[in-house]
Amino acid sequence: VTERLVVVGGDAGGMTAASQARRRVPDAAELEIVAFERGEFTSYSACGIPYFVGDVVHEYEDLVARSPSEHRQRGIDARTRHEVLGIDLDRGTVRVRDLTGGGEDDHPFDQLVLGTGAVPVRPKLDGINAGGVFGVQTLADGIAVRRAVDDGKPARAVVVGSGYVGLEMAEAMVQRGVDVTLVEVFEQPMHTLDLDMGALVADALRAVGVELYLGEPATGFETTGGRVSAVVTEQRTLPCDLVLLGLGVEPDSALAAEAGIGVGETGGIRTDETMRTTADGIWAAGDCVETWHRVSHRPVAIALGTHANKQGRVVGINVTGGEATFPGVIGTAVTKVCAYEVARTGLTEREAAEVGIDAVATTIEATTRAGYFPGAEAIKVKLVAEGGTGRLLGGQIVGQEGAAKRVDVLAAAVWNGMTAEELVGLDVGYAPPFSPLWDPVLVAARKLTDLVGS
Amino acid sequence: VTERLVVVGGDAGGMTAASQARRRVPDAAELEIVAFERGEFTSYSACGIPYFVGDVVHEYEDLVARSPSEHRQRGIDARTRHEVLGIDLDRGTVRVRDLTGGGEDDHPFDQLVLGTGAVPVRPKLDGINAGGVFGVQTLADGIAVRRAVDDGKPARAVVVGSGYVGLEMAEAMVQRGVDVTLVEVFEQPMHTLDLDMGALVADALRAVGVELYLGEPATGFETTGGRVSAVVTEQRTLPCDLVLLGLGVEPDSALAAEAGIGVGETGGIRTDETMRTTADGIWAAGDCVETWHRVSHRPVAIALGTHANKQGRVVGINVTGGEATFPGVIGTAVTKVCAYEVARTGLTEREAAEVGIDAVATTIEATTRAGYFPGAEAIKVKLVAEGGTGRLLGGQIVGQEGAAKRVDVLAAAVWNGMTAEELVGLDVGYAPPFSPLWDPVLVAARKLTDLVGS
Numbered sequence: 001v002t003e004r005l006v007v008v009g010g011d012a013g014g015m016t017a018a019s020q021a022r023r024r025v026p027d028a029a030e031l032e033i034v035a036f037e038r039g040e041f042t043s044y045s046a047c048g049i050p051y052f053v054g055d056v057v058h059e060y061e062d063l064v065a066r067s068p069s070e071h072r073q074r075g076i077d078a079r080t081r082h083e084v085l086g087i088d089l090d091r092g093t094v095r096v097r098d099l100t101g102g103g104e105d106d107h108p109f110d111q112l113v114l115g116t117g118a119v120p121v122r123p124k125l126d127g128i129n130a131g132g133v134f135g136v137q138t139l140a141d142g143i144a145v146r147r148a149v150d151d152g153k154p155a156r157a158v159v160v161g162s163g164y165v166g167l168e169m170a171e172a173m174v175q176r177g178v179d180v181t182l183v184e185v186f187e188q189p190m191h192t193l194d195l196d197m198g199a200l201v202a203d204a205l206r207a208v209g210v211e212l213y214l215g216e217p218a219t220g221f222e223t224t225g226g227r228v229s230a231v232v233t234e235q236r237t238l239p240c241d242l243v244l245l246g247l248g249v250e251p252d253s254a255l256a257a258e259a260g261i262g263v264g265e266t267g268g269i270r271t272d273e274t275m276r277t278t279a280d281g282i283w284a285a286g287d288c289v290e291t292w293h294r295v296s297h298r299p300v301a302i303a304l305g306t307h308a309n310k311q312g313r314v315v316g317i318n319v320t321g322g323e324a325t326f327p328g329v330i331g332t333a334v335t336k337v338c339a340y341e342v343a344r345t346g347l348t349e350r351e352a353a354e355v356g357i358d359a360v361a362t363t364i365e366a367t368t369r370a371g372y373f374p375g376a377e378a379i380k381v382k383l384v385a386e387g388g389t390g391r392l393l394g395g396q397i398v399g400q401e402g403a404a405k406r407v408d409v410l411a412a413a414v415w416n417g418m419t420a421e422e423l424v425g426l427d428v429g430y431a432p433p434f435s436p437l438w439d440p441v442l443v444a445a446r447k448l449t450d451l452v453g454s
Numbered sequence: 455v456t457e458r459l460v461v462v463g464g465d466a467g468g469m470t471a472a473s474q475a476r477r478r479v480p481d482a483a484e485l486e487i488v489a490f491e492r493g494e495f496t497s498y499s500a501c502g503i504p505y506f507v508g509d510v511v512h513e514y515e516d517l518v519a520r521s522p523s524e525h526r527q528r529g530i531d532a533r534t535r536h537e538v539l540g541i542d543l544d545r546g547t548v549r550v551r552d553l554t555g556g557g558e559d560d561h562p563f564d565q566l567v568l569g570t571g572a573v574p575v576r577p578k579l580d581g582i583n584a585g586g587v588f589g590v591q592t593l594a595d596g597i598a599v600r601r602a603v604d605d606g607k608p609a610r611a612v613v614v615g616s617g618y619v620g621l622e623m624a625e626a627m628v629q630r631g632v633d634v635t636l637v638e639v640f641e642q643p644m645h646t647l648d649l650d651m652g653a654l655v656a657d658a659l660r661a662v663g664v665e666l667y668l669g670e671p672a673t674g675f676e677t678t679g680g681r682v683s684a685v686v687t688e689q690r691t692l693p694c695d696l697v698l699l700g701l702g703v704e705p706d707s708a709l710a711a712e713a714g715i716g717v718g719e720t721g722g723i724r725t726d727e728t729m730r731t732t733a734d735g736i737w738a739a740g741d742c743v744e745t746w747h748r749v750s751h752r753p754v755a756i757a758l759g760t761h762a763n764k765q766g767r768v769v770g771i772n773v774t775g776g777e778a779t780f781p782g783v784i785g786t787a788v789t790k791v792c793a794y795e796v797a798r799t800g801l802t803e804r805e806a807a808e809v810g811i812d813a814v815a816t817t818i819e820a821t822t823r824a825g826y827f828p829g830a831e832a833i834k835v836k837l838v839a840e841g842g843t844g845r846l847l848g849g850q851i852v853g854q855e856g857a858a859k860r861v862d863v864l865a866a867a868v869w870n871g872m873t874a875e876e877l878v879g880l881d882v883g884y885a886p887p888f889s890p891l892w893d894p895v896l897v898a899a900r901k902l903t904d905l906v907g908s
Contacts, residue, residue: 012891048824048886062826164885305891306884313878313900327879334883343883370502372516405859405889408882412866415880424767425781426869428862429788429797430760431618432502435859437466437759446767 003031005319006094006109008084008255010037011044012308013286013315014115015066018076020316026075031320033076034107036096038083041139042068047305049142050165053149054172060143087112087259089279111281111319114256114269115312118249118287118303121161127221132228133243136165145169145244149176154241156181158231160218162189164335166246167201170210171337173244180210181238182246183231185217192333193396194348196363197382200398204340213238249303251288266290268301273325275315283319285311292328295346295393295414296355302329330394332411334404341404346394346414349384358387360451366440368402370432379403381444383410383420390419390452395441402434406441420448457485459773460548460563462538462709464491465498466762467740467769468569469520472530474770480529485774487530488561490550492537495593496522501759503596504619507603508626514597541566541713543733565735565773568710568723569766572703572741572757575615581675586682587697590619599623599698603630608695610635612685614672616643618789620700621655624664625791627698634664635692636700637685639671646787647850648802650817651836654852658794667692703757705742720744722755727779729769737773739765746782749800749847749868750809756783785848786865788858795858800848800868803838812841814905820894822856824886833857835898837864837874844873844906849895856888860895874902 005021007014018033025031035042043066051057071078081099088095093106120135122128132152134145148154157173159166162184173180182189182205188198189205189212202212213233221243222230231238251268262270262278268290271277277284286308290299310326317324332345352359361384369376379399385392395410397403413423423445430437438446459475461468472487479485489496497520505511525532535553542549547560574589576582586606588599602608611627613620616638627634636643636659642652643659643666656666667687675697676684684693705722716724716732722744725731731738740762744753761783771778786799806813815838823830833853839846849864851857867877877899884891892900 045824045826045886045891047884047891048826051827051886056828057826304884306882306893309891310879325879327876330881332881332883334885334888336885336887341888345881345883370499372499372502372511373505374510402859404885405856405883406862408860408863408893409866411881411883412863412870412872416866416870416872418866418870422781425764425779427784427786427799427865428760429786429799429859429865430501430758431788431790431858432499432505433790434788434795437499437501437763439760439862 002029003110004108005031005033005111005113006107007033007035007113007115008094009115009117009286010035010039010042010078010080011046011115011117011286012305013288013312014113015043015071016309016312017113017115017283017285017315017319019074020313021320022075024317024320024322028075035071035076035078036082036084037078037080038099039138039140040080042066042071042078042080044139045305046137046139049136049139050168050172052142053146053169054175056175060139063139084255087255089259111283113315113319114277114282114284114288115286116252116255116288119252120245120249121247122245123247125218125220127223127228130221130223130228131226132241133221133245135245136169137249148242149178152241154178156240157242157244158183158238158240159244159246160231161245161247163246163248164333166244167335167337169244169246170205174208174210174338181213181240182210183213183216183218183233183238185215187215190342192344194350194382197396197398200380201337201342204337208338249287251290251301253288256284264290264299266299266301273327274318275311275326283315285315291326294328294330296351298355300329300331302331304333330411330414332407334407339400341399341401343397343404343407344394345407345411346392347384348394348396352384352393357393359384359393360387360448362444362447362451364440364444364447366443367436368399369434370436373432377401377403379440381440383444383448385420385448385452387452390421390449392418392420392423410441420445420452424449456483457564458562459485459487459565459567460561461487461489461567461569462548463569463571463740464489464493464496464532464534465500465569465571465740466759467742467766468567469497469525470763470766471567471569471737471739471769471773473528474767475774476529478771478774478776482529489525489530489532490536490538491532491534492553493592493594494534496520496525496532496534498593499759500591500593503590503593504622504626506596507600507623508629510629514593517593538709541709543713565737567769567773568731568736568738568742569740570706570709570742573706574699574703575701576699577701579672579674581677581682584675584677584682585680586695587675587699589699590623591703602696603632606695608632610694611696611698612637612692612694613698613700614685615699615701617700617702618787620698621789621791623698623700624659628662628664628792635667635694636664637667637670637672637687637692639669641669644796646802647798648804648836651850651852654834655791655796658791662792703741705744705755707742710738718744718753720753720755728772729765729780737769739769745780748782748784750805752809754783754785756785758787784865784868786861788861793854795853795855797851797858797861798848799861799865800846801838802848802850806838806847811847813838813847814841814902816898816901816905818894818898818901820897821890822853823888824890827886831855831857833894835894837898837902839874839902839906841906844875844903846872846874846877864895874899874906878903
């Protein structure tokens with residue numbers, strides 16, 4: 001008999017699971033795979049949306065890795081404009097509405113993969129649903145913003161919040177010639193960095209002309225004829241033609257919760273390390289799940305395509321009888337603000353304090369290449385380690401070209417529980433076009449060993 | 455009483471040791487530090503020499519990190535043009551000749567640091583000592599080559615051998631408008647890569663106009679009036695105005711050997727992990743030592759400024775009563791051939807076979823950024839793992855901008871004994887300007903897991 005795998009959600013988590021399963025079981029008579037997606041698109045790069053809005057990437061089609069018809073050619077019955085309304089665990093069915101006008105139906109499954117993704121945080125403020133206020137998560141959101149810029153020729157945009165997408169949208173607006181103001185409730189942009197490193201991001205934003213109001217929450221929006229005309233904070237009113245919400249996203253776990261599938265304190269669907277939910281035969285992957293932070297030992301919900309893909313791969317292997325596990329995350333992230341690159345991994349000093357770890361930290365300044373080599377750019381590296389043991393907890397990097405991807409070696413060091421002293425000894429690559437004699441990450445580690453007191 | 459630390463050799467290994475010791479013991483009445491250097495320069499970037507020859511770096515002074523007078527200002531009695539002729543272990547003295555005409559003297563030491571460096575390999579071929587044949591190791595060598603290019607306006611140069619310095623000198627000649635031919639005994643340039651990855655380097659060299667003769671050892675040199683006029687191989691005679699030896703370097707351990715200090719099979723001075731030689735109170739650091747390869751478990755002699763500095767730091771700590779160890783190396787190296795970046799770490803497939811490890815390997819092609827992002831360049835990654843266990847043994851990378859420093863995360867993975875499957879799960883940084891959704895190193899790891907069979 002044919003086993004039936006149903007996937008809810010047509011982007012990274014769900015479709016990677018579907019593709020991996022199909023690769024392992026090519027025969028559709030053995031395994032039927034149906035994927036329901038309420039939007040029009042499948043398997044696109046959500047992380048690329050700001051670059052499409054900024055016209056760095058010219059066509060939204062470039063962001064689509066695999067269209068619905070390409071999935072169908074590969075033996076996955078991808079049905080767009082189909083919304084899953086509910087899951088009946090006892091009967092093993094999902095209730096699906098055909099948004100093109102085809103009505104509702106129940107579809108049976110033997111195994112179910114939830115890849116419902118995330119939704120932008122939208123606080124309940126006056127005017128937040130007015131025209132011209134955009135949350136940016138799906139490709140459809142990105143196309144709408146791009147059209148608003150192309151056709152509306154806004155003179156001023158306000159970005160509310162400074163998560164990664166917020167900052168990337170601020171850059172996109174700068175590139176489109178729109179005056180940009182950023183309003184942020186915290187005293188720094190990018191709250192996933194420590195204050196001192198966040199200050200460097202603030203400098204980078206100001207350097208490209210972004211006006212910043214920090215420590216200043218948006219309290220509401222003024223509207224004119226149903227369209228936004230200003231962002232209001234406690235201190236001021238900022239007239240604008242366009243508002244971009246950059247307050248982050250939250251897991252879209254409503255469908256799971258309504259079906260009685262476990263949802264964690266983060267709002268993400270709970271899974272074990274095989275990505276199985278609390279219900280038998282029900283799996284989840286991507287922005288809708290909560291995962292395990294290997295350093296803080298806390299559950300976290302981090303919306304990022306790379307996690308979604310890895311989790312989807314694990315699901316695809318496990319639903320077809322293989323054995324794979326997702327090992328958790330350490331919060332690695334990189335982004336770019338015009339010429340400035342920003343990266344982080346592991347715990348910040350603040351996060352270490354929040355989880356009760358006694359930490360020491362140091363920040364160094366260096367260059368991305370040998371100081372005498374053309375193109376050497378400034379880079380600052382902050383490292384955080386556990387006091388006493390010197391075990392690395394995390395790192396943050398802000399710098400120009402060549403800075404950010406150095407976070408990967410820090411990620412590997414944190415992941416493997418290396419100490420600062422061990423990192424000093426690590427055999428990383430050196431040649432003048434690529435690094436000073438002591439790579440900046442080693443310089444930071446060397447300085448940190450003094451503080452640890454070995 | 456004042457303790458006396460004598461350093462032999464004024465570059466990376468010795469002077470880092472001296473500087474670190476001085477930092478820990480600032481008082482010269484407690485610790486006197488004297489450093490003898492037979493050349494004119496101290497603490498320069500030998501790795502930067504090809505870029506000075508290529509006029510990427512315009513002044514040789516830019517390569518000097520710390521001049522003799524700067525060392526003296528910091529309390530290190532740096533004496534250039536002073537050659538150490540011998541070591542008397544019983545009396546605890548070194549015999550020193552003042553090359554400026556001041557005669558010879560014995561200088562006592564309580565502790566001695568050997569930082570005698572390396573010398574270019576110069577096979578005993580007819581004509582190898584003719585004018586116009588240059589080995590390149592010291593800054594003086596580099597200045598001599600630069601002068602030969604500036605003043606001699608050579609039309610054709612032949613590079614003999616294709617180690618890192620050979621390739622970098624080939625690039626330098628291309629940049630100076632000199633026609634370059636490269637003669638290499640092996641069937642590939644850069645024998646520290648596997649043949650398939652070396653072939654990519656050959657392509658890169660040809661793409662910038664370098665003529666290659668592979669598998670063709672130089673057998674001698676023709677000369678005219680004491681100057682080189684051609685390189686002779688078994689197959690042909692290559693007329694030229696300039697020859698650059700790129701056959702690698704070997705540890706300069708003669709002084710140590712003559713004093714009865716242990717020298718290993720690699721020709722490098724043997725030390726323990728504190729960098730102490732076989733003789734009490736005698737330490738060594740830099741290109742003159744042999745060290746431990748953490749993957750092959752064999753002694754190796756790898757001339758590289760970054761190792762020299764780390765070893766010098768360890769010596770400087772240990773000679774002043776601290777405790778530090780050098781953990782060994784895994785053979786990480788990066789270089790650049792015009793727009794092409796080349797990197798390696800750990801063991802190649804060939805090296806794994808040589809040390810009797812059953813290995814599997816895979817090579818993947820990807821891009822350095824998201825495929826749709828402007829500036830995405832081609833990158834090839836080869837990974838080698840132990841069969842059965844999947845433990846990573848090494849990696850090789852050839853690609854364009856942004857490719858080479860990805861070797862660092864591979865180095866950290868190999869260093870920590872991660873398996874290919876563990877690397878697939880590693881939380882490395884992702885954003886479209888910096889990486890595809892799956893970083894190329896993860897793509898390679900993912901493909902390798904299929905071969906390991908987990």
